[in-house]
Amino acid sequence: MKKFFTLLLLSSLAGSCVPTFKMFEKDGKLLGVLPLVNGRVLYRETIQTPELPKEEVFRRARRWWVDNYRSAKDVFQLVDKDTGEIVGKGWGNVYTGKGLSLATHHIFHVISFDVSEDEYTVTVYGLQIENDITRQYFKSKNQTSAELPIERFNIGTVKYAQAIFTEIDQETRLTLKYLNGYIKKQNSTH
Template sequence: MRRISTLIGILICLSLWACTSFRPVKVIDQKLLGVLPLYEGKVTYVDVQNLKGVSDVAMFRQARRWVAFHVRNPKDALEIGDFDTKDIIGSGGIDNMVITGKKGSFQYYAPEVSYTVTIECYPSMYRITYSSFYLYGNGMEKGKLPTDERRYAIESGTWATDENAKQHFIQIDEHVKRMGASLHDFIVENTATIE
């Protein structure tokens, strides 16, 4: 009887360890879990937008204004902005993303995300690139302190199950797309002809 309970205890420990161990993320259709796009093995988003009639100077000016409101450290990004090349480089971040377990019975905060954003302005077009995605820690149960504060590249692996990691990746993907749409709308609204 004692051996059976010991065996059951060992099996429970092994299954808990398997659920919380760091492991590789599956790549499906050149995307992490079919969600986050990969370029040369790294999560990278590139969005090129054409805005006819908008000069590179006007585009750069409005992109700088947008950065002041939308990146984690606007001062650093504005200092890195280069008027000669019309490039802006900054960092962004995402935190407080909540992942819900099966049947909604469990919630935890997903690891925080940081990334680099680069905006290159040209006559009548711009390119925005999101790259260098890093995760901090392995997440935490809501209301508890984080259990790990390490920083690691998002491509290197995950502590979560595929289902929970996919929820996290979908939230990251939605955030990046919202930011891109926000920049586009901001430039369009602020470079329109004033009558």
């Protein structure tokens, strides 16, 4: 009986609280938090690097992945020194709530890094979320993957989604800041 009510609650939450991301787009942001480009969450920054040769920027970017992911070999999807492109998939956690109600949300992402003369562009996209609620929901549908594109996240209240999105936004901006600082540091020892 308890299982029935849990499934009933999950199915009602999944379909009713946040019907579509378009309904909650505000100032080009999903729920007023995550940046949207053509209906997809996307972060993009172009950074000027006239003081660094293209090859050094590429090397530092590749090294950043190695230093920040457990297995860069598993993360890299594309590494092309000639075109200056690096694409990697990874994941991290964000947390909401406090104490016993602390919830962990796994956030999967793609980071694309394009180096050209005097600048590089870094893009974060393809965000997906997995947490206890998405795992239970997909399990009830007999699906093995519990990763949900962030634009389709519609479980819980708008306030709940905004809390998660705020944490995702802060972590993504912090990652970009750290990556950009890593690239620009003058005395790279690696």
